[in-house]
Amino acid sequence: MDSRFDLDDDRRIRERILRGDRQAGELFVNRHLEPLYEFVHYRLAGDRALVEDLVQDTFLVALSSLESFDGRSSLHAWLCGIAKNKIRAWRRKR
Numbered sequence: 001m002d003s004r005f006d007l008d009d010d011r012r013i014r015e016r017i018l019r020g021d022r023q024a025g026e027l028f029v030n031r032h033l034e035p036l037y038e039f040v041h042y043r044l045a046g047d048r049a050l051v052e053d054l055v056q057d058t059f060l061v062a063l064s065s066l067e068s069f070d071g072r073s074s075l076h077a078w079l080c081g082i083a084k085n086k087i088r089a090w091r092r093k094r
Contacts, residue, residue, distance in 0.1 A: 010075040014066055028075070029059060036079050043087055054090065058083045 013031075016024030036058060041051045061082050062069075069078055 007071060007074055010069075011071045013075070014069055014071070017063070017066055025063070028063075032059075032076060032079055035076055036083060039080050040083050040087065044090075050090070054083060054086045057086055061086075 013024050013028050017028060033055070037051065037055050040054050040058070041048075044051055044054070058079055062075075062079055069075065073081075
């Protein structure tokens with residue numbers, strides 16, 4: 001299993017972020033930025049600016065609602081779920 005998506009590590013990172021640990025926040029973003037970008041890009045191929053905006057919005061939502069992450073899935077899966085909702089909302093507006 002890819003260490004980026006270890007459930008115990010995800011729970012520890014979540015707890016550190018909720019305690020205000022900036023390094024954990026940076027680790028969270030650095031660890032998940034590329035896989036999340038690839039996830040969104042695959043679904044919206046072509047528009048780099050849109051992909052970047054949706055990835056950024058996904059991280060903003062995730063960080064503002066991190067308390068609701070219960071650890072039953074990986075942070076990556078949780079982020080992808082948020083991104084899917086962002087993509088659906090964008091498609092509905094279009």
